[in-house]
Amino acid sequence: MQTKKSKQLKLFENLAKKSLREPEVQVKRPIRFRGGGFVIKPMPWVPPLVFTALIAFWEVGSRSGFISNLVLPAPSEAAQAFIDLAHSGLLIKHVKASLYRLVVGWTIGSLLGVTFGMLIGLFSIARASLFPLVSAIFPIPKIALLPLFVIWFGIGEGSKIATILFGSFFPVVIASYGGVQNVDRNLIRMGQSFNLSWFSIVRKIILPGALPAILSGFRISASIAIILLVAAEMIGAEYGIGAYVLTAGSLFATDQLIAGVAMLSILGLIVSWLIGKAEKALLRWRS
């Protein structure tokens, strides 16, 4: 016992001496930062730069002969084709015809889509009967049905609008149905606990709750509508951006083809921007 204690004492003395003898230099080491990365920062000047650089490279490549004119016309040629089109007065006609088909087809298709999506989300009988049907028809490429649409709705505007309508209908149904399903059940229960009417719960709780999903459905359906526009204008269309692109293609007028495709792309950008605006305005409440 005695020895153990003295041993311990000695150890402490030694330690004390040691610390007295050599006052340890406290090296200050900074803590290395390791929490960075994985954060996407907005870089607003990059997208225009990428576009400009790409088009400049393409233009220079075409002029120098590095890119053969047969393979790809220069952007300036495509721009010239576009200007010619504008001068001829046909641009307005093409754009008008296409916009008409897009707006009518997409609006009716999307509105029907929201209605059916809500029905499927709200009623067991609608879910049991319509959902399998929707799932079965959704994956069919609507282009394949084009001849049938021509027979059913005529070679005029009918079949073209029907193609776009069908194409935009299904993604909106699926998105709206998913949106209704994802509405916080507690909010619905809250509505019931305050004796809100069925209609009030649907209009004031379920519909706004499903709105984010419905809007992303719109975003998808709008892109699909533009894709289908070209297909729809394949048959018997005199005017329309799709018809213009197809005519240019069959004549191997690649400058016009590029001009037409660029118009479709810009149309898509405008639609996406509009939906972005709508999301910002309608979904301000999201954190």
Add this chain to the structure above:
Amino acid sequence: MELHLNNIGHKYNNLDVLKEISFSIRQGEIACIIGPSGCGKSTLLRIMGGLETATCGDVYISGEIPSNTINPLTFVFQDFALLPWRSVEANISLVLEDHPIPTVQRKEIIDSVLARTKLSDFKKALPKQLSGGMKQRVAIARALAVNPAFMLLDEPLSALDSQTRELLMSDLIDLWQRENFTACYVTHNLNEAVRLGHKIIVLSRRPGTIRRIVEIPIPLEERHNHLAELEYSQQVLWNLMRDEALAADRELSNAD
């Protein structure tokens, strides 16, 4: 208005959740239900409020319902259940819109409940701009707007930090003194139970049965002067619950 439960039993897919539960809540009384997690206390509350039907037994109310009551049985939820797309004001308006109340009167009701819950400055705010405590205040204001005869509070303070909880607890006591509502308060927090409950109903683990009903005879507004007694009651409750809570905890880990 009084509420009575008579031999309530409930099953989920043949699994007994609640069994043989009978008690009454008198006019102006706050009854707290405590029990280990998963004992069916929230289910019991939903059965009392008509959001779920019990497999057996019955719930009924007796006594007079005040004529100015818009929604006699009114819930306050743990997650606040505010519509995120509606402002504070519009969230309260929501529960009045389905009733034939003139717009002017509706505005008056909203202003009055906002004043009573000290929210008047936040009328136009969206829920995302509010702290948890503020959100629950809005939910309480919404509940007051319908002039409830009976409040069903489902762990109303459980999602809040302890300081906010303390503040809201004294607000609730003030409110009760003024409005003198009858309430059933579900919680797993023993401190809340002894501070707010006239009577505390202790449930056992699943299937939930009543283990004991503890009455605390100290008036709510004087409880802060009787901390030692409350501490003692809390200890008694904890002794009642400890083994149950332990067993329930183990049960959960091998459930499903």
